[in-house]
Amino acid sequence: MYVSVKGGETAIGHAHAWLAEARRGDTALAELSTAQIEQQLSLAVDRVMAEGACADRGLAALALKQARGDSTEAAFLLRAYRTTLPRFGYTLPVDTAAMAIHRRISSTYKDLPGGQVLGPTFDYTHRLLDFALEAEGLAAPPPAAEAQEEAGRMPAVTAILAQEGLMAPDLASDAEPPDITREPLAFPADRALRLQAMARGDEGFLLSLGYSTQRGYGNAHPFVGEIRMGEVRVEIEPPELGFAIDIGDIMVSECQMVNQFAGTAEAPPQFTRGYGLVVGQNERKAMAMSLVDRALRAPELGEVATAPAQSPEFVLYHCDNVESTGFVEHLKLPHYVDFQSELEKIRAIRARWFAERAP
Amino acid sequence: MSALLQAEGLDLRFGAVRALDGVAISIWPGEVVAIVGESGSGKSSLLRVLAGMQRADAGQVLYRDAAGATHSILDASDAALRRLMRSDWGFVHQNARDALRMEVSAGGNVGERLMAAGERHYGHIRKVAAHWLERVEMDPARMDESPKNFSGGMQQRLQIARTLVTNPRLVFMDEPTGGLDVSVQARLLDLIRGLVADLGLAVLLVTHDIAAARLLAHRIVVMRHGRVVEEGLTDRVLDDPQHPYTQLLVSSVLAA
Amino acid sequence: MSETTPKPRPLAGYNFGYLDEATKRMIRRALLKAVCIPGHQVPFGAREMPLPYGWGTGGIQVTSAVLGPSDVLKVIDQGADDTTNAVSIRRFFSRVAGVATTERTAEATIIQTRHRIPETPLREGQILVYQVPMPEPLFKLEPRVAESTRLHALADYGLMQVKLYEDIARQGEVGTSYNHPVMVNHRYLMSPSPIPAFDNPKMHMNAGLQLFGAGREKRIYAVPPYTDVRSLDFEDHPFKPVRAPHACAICGSAESYLDEVITDDAGGRMHVCSDTDYCASRPPLEDAP
Numbered sequence A: 001m002y003v004s005v006k007g008g009e010t011a012i013g014h015a016h017a018w019l020a021e022a023r024r025g026d027t028a029l030a031e032l033s034t035a036q037i038e039q040q041l042s043l044a045v046d047r048v049m050a051e052g053a054c055a056d057r058g059l060a061a062l063a064l065k066q067a068r069g070d071s072t073e074a075a076f077l078l079r080a081y082r083t084t085l086p087r088f089g090y091t092l093p094v095d096t097a098a099m100a101i102h103r104r105i106s107s108t109y110k111d112l113p114g115g116q117v118l119g120p121t122f123d124y125t126h127r128l129l130d131f132a133l134e135a136e137g138l139a140a141p142p143p144a145a146e147a148q149e150e151a152g153r154m155p156a157v158t159a160i161l162a163q164e165g166l167m168a169p170d171l172a173s174d175a176e177p178p179d180i181t182r183e184p185l186a187f188p189a190d191r192a193l194r195l196q197a198m199a200r201g202d203e204g205f206l207l208s209l210g211y212s213t214q215r216g217y218g219n220a221h222p223f224v225g226e227i228r229m230g231e232v233r234v235e236i237e238p239p240e241l242g243f244a245i246d247i248g249d250i251m252v253s254e255c256q257m258v259n260q261f262a263g264t265a266e267a268p269p270q271f272t273r274g275y276g277l278v279v280g281q282n283e284r285k286a287m288a289m290s291l292v293d294r295a296l297r298a299p300e301l302g303e304v305a306t307a308p309a310q311s312p313e314f315v316l317y318h319c320d321n322v323e324s325t326g327f328v329e330h331l332k333l334p335h336y337v338d339f340q341s342e343l344e345k346i347r348a349i350r351a352r353w354f355a356e357r358a359p
Numbered sequence B: 001m002s003a004l005l006q007a008e009g010l011d012l013r014f015g016a017v018r019a020l021d022g023v024a025i026s027i028w029p030g031e032v033v034a035i036v037g038e039s040g041s042g043k044s045s046l047l048r049v050l051a052g053m054q055r056a057d058a059g060q061v062l063y064r065d066a067a068g069a070t071h072s073i074l075d076a077s078d079a080a081l082r083r084l085m086r087s088d089w090g091f092v093h094q095n096a097r098d099a100l101r102m103e104v105s106a107g108g109n110v111g112e113r114l115m116a117a118g119e120r121h122y123g124h125i126r127k128v129a130a131h132w133l134e135r136v137e138m139d140p141a142r143m144d145e146s147p148k149n150f151s152g153g154m155q156q157r158l159q160i161a162r163t164l165v166t167n168p169r170l171v172f173m174d175e176p177t178g179g180l181d182v183s184v185q186a187r188l189l190d191l192i193r194g195l196v197a198d199l200g201l202a203v204l205l206v207t208h209d210i211a212a213a214r215l216l217a218h219r220i221v222v223m224r225h226g227r228v229v230e231e232g233l234t235d236r237v238l239d240d241p242q243h244p245y246t247q248l249l250v251s252s253v254l255a256a
Numbered sequence C: 001m002s003e004t005t006p007k008p009r010p011l012a013g014y015n016f017g018y019l020d021e022a023t024k025r026m027i028r029r030a031l032l033k034a035v036c037i038p039g040h041q042v043p044f045g046a047r048e049m050p051l052p053y054g055w056g057t058g059g060i061q062v063t064s065a066v067l068g069p070s071d072v073l074k075v076i077d078q079g080a081d082d083t084t085n086a087v088s089i090r091r092f093f094s095r096v097a098g099v100a101t102t103e104r105t106a107e108a109t110i111i112q113t114r115h116r117i118p119e120t121p122l123r124e125g126q127i128l129v130y131q132v133p134m135p136e137p138l139f140k141l142e143p144r145v146a147e148s149t150r151l152h153a154l155a156d157y158g159l160m161q162v163k164l165y166e167d168i169a170r171q172g173e174v175g176t177s178y179n180h181p182v183m184v185n186h187r188y189l190m191s192p193s194p195i196p197a198f199d200n201p202k203m204h205m206n207a208g209l210q211l212f213g214a215g216r217e218k219r220i221y222a223v224p225p226y227t228d229v230r231s232l233d234f235e236d237h238p239f240k241p242v243r244a245p246h247a248c249a250i251c252g253s254a255e256s257y258l259d260e261v262i263t264d265d266a267g268g269r270m271h272v273c274s275d276t277d278y279c280a281s282r283p284p285l286e287d288a289p
Helices: A008-024 A034-040 A040-050 A057-066 A071-083 A157-163 A190-200 A203-214 A283-296 A313-316 A320-334 A336-357 B043-050 B078-086 B106-116 B124-135 B152-164 B180-200 B211-214 B232-239 B244-255 C021-036 C057-066 C084-097 C145-153 C160-172 C197-203 C276-280
Strands: A098-105 A222-236 A245-259 A270-277 B005-014 B017-027 B032-036 B058-064 B070-072 B087-092 B172-173 B202-207 B219-224 B227-233 C072-077 C112-113 C127-131 C183-184 C188-190 C207-214 C218-221 C229-230 C259-260 C270-275
Touching: A008 C084, A034 A040, A034 A057, A040 A057, A040 A071, A040 A270, A057 A071, A071 A320, A157 A222, A157 A245, A190 A270, A190 A283, A190 A313, A203 A283, A203 A320, A222 A283, A245 A283, A270 A283, A283 A313, A283 C145, A313 C145, A320 C057, A336 C160, A336 C259, B005 B043, B017 B032, B017 B043, B017 B227, B032 B043, B032 B211, B043 B172, B043 C183, B078 B087, B087 B152, B087 C145, B087 C270, B106 B124, B106 B152, B106 C160, B124 B152, B152 B180, B180 B211, B202 B211, B202 C127, B211 B232, B219 B232, B219 B244, B227 B232, C021 C057, C021 C207, C021 C218, C057 C084, C057 C112, C057 C127, C057 C207, C072 C084, C084 C112, C270 C276
Parallel strands: B032 B202, B032 B219, B087 B172, B172 B202, C072 C112, C112 C127, C127 C207
Antiparallel strands: A098 A222, A222 A245, A245 A270, B005 B017, B005 B058, B058 B070, B219 B227, C183 C188, C183 C229, C207 C218, C259 C270
8 A cells, every 4th residue: 555655753863863973973083072173173163153143162162063063054053042042232342443463464564553463374384284283192382472462552554544534434323233133134235234244144155255356346456454353352331330341352353455446526536445344263254254345335435336246135145154055955855746836837838839849 | 287298497417517407398299309419418318307217406397197187207206207107108218128128028028018007918918019019010920039139120119119008198219229220220210200190109309310300300409518509490490500509510410 | 643742841941932022022013014914025033043044944933923832733844744844843843832733734723834735724713824935926037125125015016927928928828837926915916935836726715814934035924814815817818726637546536736656667656645634534545555
């Protein structure tokens, strides 16, 4: 007797068991601790934190462990967890000018107040696989220089340009910024909304879009005015106190790109800014974000928007990798009912096609 | 107000450039008015402002519909302008590709405005589309072809059919024969002249081609640097131009 | 025949139905708006859920917002209770709400569905929650949301009618076999979700409340009971529901929507009801395979 395939529940149970086994891997090997992940795979942790939109290294490390290293799956875990957390309120804006600098560079000036601080960068390494790292129980590397404290000696490059009137001021606003974790995207999307969406957007997608602007798809002749990476103070102002309190530090990466601007009849030629800010050490993403930010400012600066990076709908609807992976992967779900309708339809149309051509 | 469309005091600036400077123009039912001038004269800007596609910095544009109600175009809502453009008005673009849906068949292009207005009988839509294709001297058997396969002249005819299918009272035409070769232009102008006469359309026609203006228009408005420098009955203006610029325009045509 | 399963004990540490009360309130407000304007898409602040976007998060959020402790929940995917995603979602609500669940359409108070409307007609008081991937019926013709929003505001649906015209001109009939757009309450064009065109007529004047949730696209819409819902067509090419021209090999129904099942390598096939509950509630044929 025909019995339609049953046992969905059982199959799922088996799949989960196999998944758990695969996640653990060879039991003869020591299990990775979340502390090890957080410390020794810290850039993976930073990426998950940024795309998971939750600044908690321990949770991000846990998510990575549970996700077997898949950063998009880990970001999803973090986002879903975040939904369950109660909201106390919003912090004050972080002050990157007062950052405890780990890294600060500028490509627009050879020398500048505060100097070029390279920080822990891959930039000048030679990409040669270091087989010494295959060994375990290596001696720890010697400690490196301390982080700079005197941020007062490090004015923002864009502030230097602004002193001469060369930097176009960004529109200041006292309006409450939108919150994309509470409200859906609405168009036209103002700059605050665009930056918010990109701050948690997929690094790969933003990188490709940023790259496209350099290759002629919405070209804006960018220079790195400044990249800063380090710790900033996080403050909230509880209503009961009426003043701000310091609740801790987080690491952020900030990039300010300086771009040409031809000026209009009303405004003289000046430089314009592209801005990127990401939680954690995510320099590539901050740079890409600043390129795309500038591209999306095209209408505001009187430029014709023709390239994908200049289309707010294209950029913002497709930059969230938790959304994109969900929808792309949903194609794996059964679609046989609709396919059945397609089968009947194509059979009918084919019958008509052949009938019309029958001799 | 007995005019179909009446505009006064129109000003428009793009930065330091005055595209329109105190322009006034009117058009009555059934008449063809040509707006002529060299490129940069403001004629295209004027057309766009009158058709509600561009807001002027100052001035007024009033349109009187079939029921006698007056609409102020410069402060009309997007919804009201769309409604007008779908029913009472038509707009023929210089480049047919700006108006046609290239991925839709010729019949679909002609029938779209009917369907947007609620027409729901497939057979009837095809009949009307076939009728209009014939009116613009196209073979109705090509109804199911894509406009991508048509020549520039045929695409323009298709655009005209698509525009006239809702029997508009006022049609804006922006250089309808621009970009077409000379013999094709002549046939198209003849077609337009016949249709205008048969249907009693009012047409506001922008062109740099004085000969086309003479062929089609009852009245002519000459523009230069955003201003109207001369206007009047076509024959009078072209045979006896008063303003030095008009004289220059006319004489350059004769010399050619 | 299955019965209502008794209420399981819910997971500790989660609010009833998973979502916090503030979020439920936000969703209910959106639902109220949606019910007042049948077929109109209402944006809502969709949350990330423990299931991926595209896998029913919109439907889950709607169900979570309307679910109460005395409700009886049925979850189907492709018409069946036993497909993996239906199992997963039903288990989710068992864990976070502890509600009774059932496979019987007639016993459910809330039915969450992916891509089918049950064959058994709904009664007044029942709620059907649809999972919607793309809420915008015009998206293939006009991907820009800003523009499609204007088209809805102006009731400017000529573009969709042209698409149907083109289908008929090219191949003699309308091309959509599922997710065929409908006009709701004579005003809004709506996507019925990817149900087969065969199911569209069930939406018209339905005694139950139909709610639609799109989590990833963050839209909610609704069709209140007894609302006019018509599939787009032409007078002389009327809408025709499509089903395989066979009878169910198990129960013999010649009316229900059928799945085609391949039985051997030589292309042997048989047809069975897609709606497993409907099929199971009918006496089996004597010579059922």
